[in-house]
Amino acid sequence: MTETPNRYTPGKIHDVVVRPLQKFLDDRGWLSELFRVDELEGLMVPVMSYLSMTKPGVARGPHEHVDQTDYFCFLGPSNFRIYLWDARPDSPTCGISQCFYAGLDAPRMVIVPPGVVHAYKNVGIENGLVFNAPDRLYAGEGKKSPVDEVRHEEAENSPFYLD
Secondary structure, three states, X not given: OOOOOOOOEEOXXXXXXXEEOOOEEEOOEEEXXXXXXXXXXOOOOOOOOEEXXXXXXXXXXXXXXXXXXXXXXXXXXXXXXXXXXXXXXXXXXXXXXXXXXXEOOOOEEEEEOOOEEEEEEEOOOOOEEEEEOOOOOOOOHHHOOOOOOEEOOOOOOOOOOOO
């Protein structure tokens, strides 16, 4: 489990990547490229992907990964508040928190490296979809390994709180 500062200061977190996602519209609807290997610039290589649905007012996290990097895409049909806390002792931004909105009104891709505690909350009125393409297999090859996840949702006196 990562040691965490008692108080986090708002700012931008080193190694977190946030990019807008473009929607290409036509008479049929829209299309958005979620990831392209030629745009990852060696940041990570996804090895699996999944889609999750989060109900309005519901949060997922806060949690962190020891080795896994997450590659989230928020496109809608709802909006999310994204919460990040840099709990990496060797990071130049250790002790920094970063919050922003993503989803229908601001489509975004977010890369979250290991050791950055993260959560997101559906702040809209519709069910929200989130795409993730992490660089580690969930529970390892054949789902035979421990899950790389440190959960903070129920921790007493946790510095990771959602507003």
